[in-house]
Amino acid sequence: MIQYNIDNQIMAFSTERGCKNATLPYDGFNITYYTDDAPEHISTCRRMLSMVMLGISNDRLILPRQVHGTEIAEVTEENLTDKFDGIDALITTLPGTCIGVSTADCVPILIYDTRARAIAAAHAGWRGTVARIGRKTIKAMAERYGSRAEDLKIVIGPSIGPDSFEVGDEVYDAFSEANFEMDKIAFKRNGKWHIDLWQANSLDMQHVGVPQQHILIAGICTYQQHERFFSARRLGIKSGRIYTGIMIK
Secondary structure, eight states: OOOOOOOOEEEEEEEOOOOOOOTTTTTOOOOOOTTOOOHHHHHHHHHIIIIIISSSGGEEOOOOBBSSSSEEEEOGGGGOOOOBBOOEEEEEEBBBEEEEEEEEEEEEEEEEETTTEEEEEEEEEEEHTTTTHHHHHHHHHHHHHHGGGGEEEEESSSBOOOOEEEEEEHHHHHHTTTTTOOHHHEEETEEEEOOOHHHHHHHHHHHHTOOOOEEOOOOOOTTTTTTTTTHHHHHHHSOEEEEEEEEOO
């Protein structure tokens, strides 16, 4: 597990594989229940994370079933046991409750409101990035908790880096048509476009008022470090997932 130093009242982290054989797609720490990993292995990892690493009950470790969309849900005492199907971002003010997202090359985004003491976790694949899920999550926090962009601290976690994220013209065009600053997030190498998802998400959230110095980019490429983190481009879509979570202590 790698931890992010956001605030002493916050636990923010990403899980690591800790695997013996990096070529096996499910070898390593995986809590994502909707993969084809063995259910008993997922349950063991989940209990280890919740009870041993975080010191919370299993029902307070929340993971939505993501669909590369922009639906956002609030986690409350009343819906802790919900499946959160079709949800790509979670927000909450509940203490002792870990919310997070599942990734294997996509970008995980963690958000902490230092004033309102609210947290969020968002899943930004390239489609979610184009659809601006980062700023939409910030808007949801503003509407629900009165969050202000200048009070937010943000982590962009381990995910595929710009050197590895080679894309076709249709992906480049999707970003261009969504009015991203292509000169800042894209470049060509050997005739192929590369997109910097880290910078795309960072700039998008800066555009709604988040100070640049409040955004931490982990700078860890999951494709290049697939022995340490799951990477769908390396291992195939049928593989384990990183869990990137945030919790108010």
